[in-house]
Amino acid sequence: MSRQQPVVGVSEAITVLFIFISAKVLLTHIILVLHAGMNAAWAIPILDTAVALLGVWLLVSLLDRYSGRDLVQIGEHLTGPYVNLLFSLFYLAVFLGGAGLALRAASERMVAGFLPDTPISVVAFSFLLGSTVVSYLGLEAVTRSARFLAGVLVVSALALAVLTVPMWQLHVFFPLWGAGPWKLLLGALANTGDFVQILLLGLIAPFLPASKIKHVGVWGVVIGGFFIFLFILLPLLIFTFPAASELTLPSFEVARIISIGRFGQRLEIVFMPIWVFGNLIFLAISLYAGAAVLTSLCRLNDVRPFVLAVAALVMTVAFVPQNVAQTTYWSHRYLSQYSFGVLVVVLLFLHAAGAFKKGRGGGKQ
């Protein structure tokens, strides 16, 4: 079956990228940066955005040099199949591990907040069903539905911020340096993994307008960084420093606290689309990206055979952690902390390999 090459517009790509980066604000582990930054933890996403922009620069310069190929194909071209397999396993780990833990965390949050008596498997299955169907429909469906629903997400996220304005405690910004400038910087470096999702750019690059990859990367990271910043700042402003760090579901609590008169209370249902759509889009992207890595690795043309397999794998990963706390700490430890460093190492290696190959004269095709 000859399917047309999917086409992803700039706007869709930016949306997908920023949702992919910032969907983690809907879960727990984002709040763990409060340990590193204390009441100035809002600065960490800002610093991380800057770091992530460097990562985007590394990634885009690689993608631009070998335009028309995705990261896996570039890796194969530069380092050969065996080393590239290693790299691809890393990409897969980022996508599938991230998706699995996110699936578990999102389902647990649904169970914790809305459906306390429903078995976690049913909730997880419904999440997986939605995301699998959409990612099975292809990259176009994923990006377009993300773009279509992004309005809902952005508007409700901003509404969440606006409706809680009366609760904001501006004294939270003091003491200004939080845990101290040095610790803040270290904390920012330790949490760069929140932006490891820029990896997605490497997989959708062939379907983007060739000259716009950098544009997409920069804006995706900046908007994603803004939302991470917002959703670290909001709990801080509302619950103030020590109390905010104990929240399991910061975004959920922010919605629960809204109280505008006797009528405007208990509004968390209104904001449920953020959590459900945000996580569904994240999962759909992850499933697609995971399948795309496998597709590239196997040099096939169609991702669809892999989507179901990847979905099954994600479901399995989701139920590896014993409990919700483990899910949170794993997400933090393995994804939010080190993964970005590994990504940078991979990219640098690829760059070096590219330079070496070029030096030998056999490089560019």
Next chain:
Amino acid sequence: MRRVLGVLALLLLVMLPAGCYDYSEPDEKAWVMAMGLDRGRQNVLTVTAVIAVPKNIAGSGGGQPAAGGGGKNFFTVSLEAPTLLSSLELLNAVVDRRADLSHIKWFVFSRELAEQGIGEYLAPISRFYQFRRTSLMLVCQGRAEDFLARGLPVLEDNAGKYYELMHRGWRYTEFIPFDTFHQFYYKSSAPGVVPVAMLASLERKEPVYPDNAPKPKGKYEAGRIPRQGGSSIEVMGAAVFRQERMVGTLNADETGLVKLINGTLRRTLLDVRDPKHPDKFVIMEVKPRQRPSVKVQIAGGHPSIEVDIKMEGGIISIQSGEEYEKPGNIPFLEDAVEKELLEDFHAAVAKSQELGADFFGFGLYAKKLFRTWPEWEAYNWDEKYPMASVTLHVDFKVRRIGLIHETLPQK
């Protein structure tokens, strides 16, 4: 395709009875409107739940209101339980419908329990998903079970609305604190401020004061309001907590000042002693003109706090017939109000330093002086605060004088 659809439909059918785990009709739940906690008689706690009786509130089917409004609109169940949430389970033994706490409005702690310490009861409220941080914390004089059982609303059918509206007075009076559980909770964990809770009580049957000498209303507090009639519960003033233990109460005026510094005072009426006729009162409406400015300096280990309050207001009534509304006389009134506020404020600050409880939240302004959080924590504000010197500047301006612009002498 048809086969696939068939399989899907079958799956759906299989899921339908298996699903719906959380499905429940609203008339299969018992809606708890308030919970009260007392020291137990036969167990650690006596937990009282106020459960609404919807059929008396809405009238039964057909949309017609219930004839005669026969039954009560709520009933209370008091259970002896080891913890707050174990009572939720026990409740199901007594009430046929499953108790649901998501519409809870009030948490009432008896004063006895509050003075013992309530830290262990705050944890479940912030963790358990049915509780909400927007519900209210109350400390009641006497036992919470009596307080809730006898607190029948007069104007409302729905006890939940009654409870909410009782708190709504924070918008237009000084003596009802604004703080909900949310504020209570973060203030009890943040250094630099201590929480206050609404003070409530059943009406006091015996007289509060022995004589009828003039007493400004601001000196009242819940449980000490001389009155007859009305609903049998009252809320006024606040309970001060320190280290999760109630350490004192604030009367109406002190509560107003706390709200003023916190920025939650909207308006209030002040009984000011007439500067020329000490036995008479001038009633003033008082509003903050801008947010109070609090400057904290730390010199020689002791904080010195400078509070600048700017207020404005209008004359509501002048008992003595003195022509205070004349532009030349207005400063007399302004001075009187400023003096009154200063006096109250000094008393309140003295009380807070005596209790060692910074319920004004001056510590939140002191935070600015520190560079990092660990430094701020190490400073240990709560210990330093009682030694702080507090200076206050009040600036009051009369803006309007009501519907009479000059007072005629009475014959």
Next chain:
Amino acid sequence: MSWLKTLLQYLLYHKPRPESTVFQAGIEDKPGQAETGLAGGAGGRRQPQAAGGGGQKTSGRKKRGYSAREKFSGQVEENLSIEEILQGEVKLAYSLEENRRVLAKIFHVPQNKDVVLRSLSIGTNPPVKALLVFIDGITNAQVQNLAILQPLMVLSGLVDERRGAGHAGSVYRDLFDRVREALLPNNQVAETDTYRRVVDDVLGGNSALLIDGFNQALLLETKGWHYRSVGTPQVEAVIQGPQEAFTEQIRINTSLVRKIIRDPALVTEFIKVGKSSPLQCAVMYMANLANPDLVREVKRRLSNIRADYVQETGLMEQMIEDNPYYPAPQVLRTERPDRVAANIMEGKVGILVGGNPFAMVVPVTFWDLMQVPEDAYVRWPFGSFMRLIRYAGLFLAMLLPAHYVAIVGYHQEFIPTDLLLAMTGSREKVPFPSIVEVLIMELSFELIREAGIRIPGTVGTTLGIIGALILGQAAVAANIVSPILIIVVAVTALGSFAIPNYSFSVSIRVLRFVYIFLAALLGLLGILVGFFIHAGLLVSLKSFGSPFMAPAVPVMRKGHDYFLRGMAWQQETRPDYVEPLQERRQPRISRRWLYTRRGRQGGDGP
């Protein structure tokens, strides 16, 4: 005693008489079917099947047909031979008798009284035998008499006599040529040499003239069937705007469009669709606007339909739409010429189906389905407001009952306490769970609506009374549903009526039940997951190559007329998703009078 016996027989035993119909279906099928079942079960795989991929079902169906086909094998064979003549483009014969025989066979003439095979002789010298074939009732007898029969039979001789026989040969090649050129004062004459074309035209209301000795036929324009005159729109009524609608005559329909677009670039192409009774389809587009690929695609789809019966726009729509499984129309059906014209002017393609008062416009987007022409005819704030109301109606119609179920069943904390207690109190005596209540009410509402369409007009008034009783106070008073549900159902109904496109509205009504089930299953989570899948399907849907949700996703250049209605002078570009040949619709400054000085005359600038 025999009468007693007879009486007894009548009383006690009545001998079963065989059913008195000649046609019996379903009886002789049974053995055949069982046989196939056995064969399929026992040796389905071993059975050598020529078709291969056909599967058991097809073979079963074939086998079932055999008995009837065997019984009437003669007729079947005859049908096949007719089919061969038509499909094989068999040429006409020289002999008139042969042609008559074949045509009579094709038209089943002795039985079929509609077809008239009129023999005549052309009054030339010597007279020539001819045959006029037409179908009675759909031809115009007046035209036939005056423009065919009279000239041929009477006037031809006059001309002959005056001119003399010698002259004729010089001007005309032969008699056939002469008949066509000189003897038939008919405005459209075509000639053909196949039976198929003759049959097609005769079925279309034309008359075919066959002349002895010529293997050609003349096809004469004599259409004269009856049709409804142009009336007011029945489905898409507007308050302000043109009040004419398409009718059943395709030629009138095309003229209605052409009346609006007086532009030589408006092209009307005719395509025959379908096999056994081909249907005239007009494809209308602006040659200087519409993307030629789009036009080619439309024609490709239309001309590649191989179907038995597609005589209706709805059937045609199902044949050409992109994704038949998806519950949303991918073709805009309208009965308003102004709407077709406006869409054609955007670079879209209009498809008019013969005999149908509904035209199709492709490609269509979600936003088109939610628009009505009136949006453009009223001033822009009202146009935009009406659209907002309509979108609200769409969401209410699709999601409100589901949200009711989800919130009442799962998320009661969201309901304000007072309302919750009121609802709880008023449901105390209702025995059903909310989901059952909702289904009862929604289904009874659908029942009322369906009955309202089917009910004969004379008894129509009773329906309102019954509906008001079912959906009104009675259901509440009987403690079957809670009072608030009445409001939910009523608002849902209003919402679904606000959706302007009928088939879209129907699909939303169906989807509503899906959402209700999802809500009952998982509360709001179910609805949202369902909506996510729904959105994923929507955005990956295409209508004739244009994304269904364009220009929202994929993001394209947006005019001021997709979600809200912009001002008329802002409508400067044509929609991007049809990729028109000219993008600009009007200059940047449409209201030139703002910039021309008052004294100056004429509109076209200095």
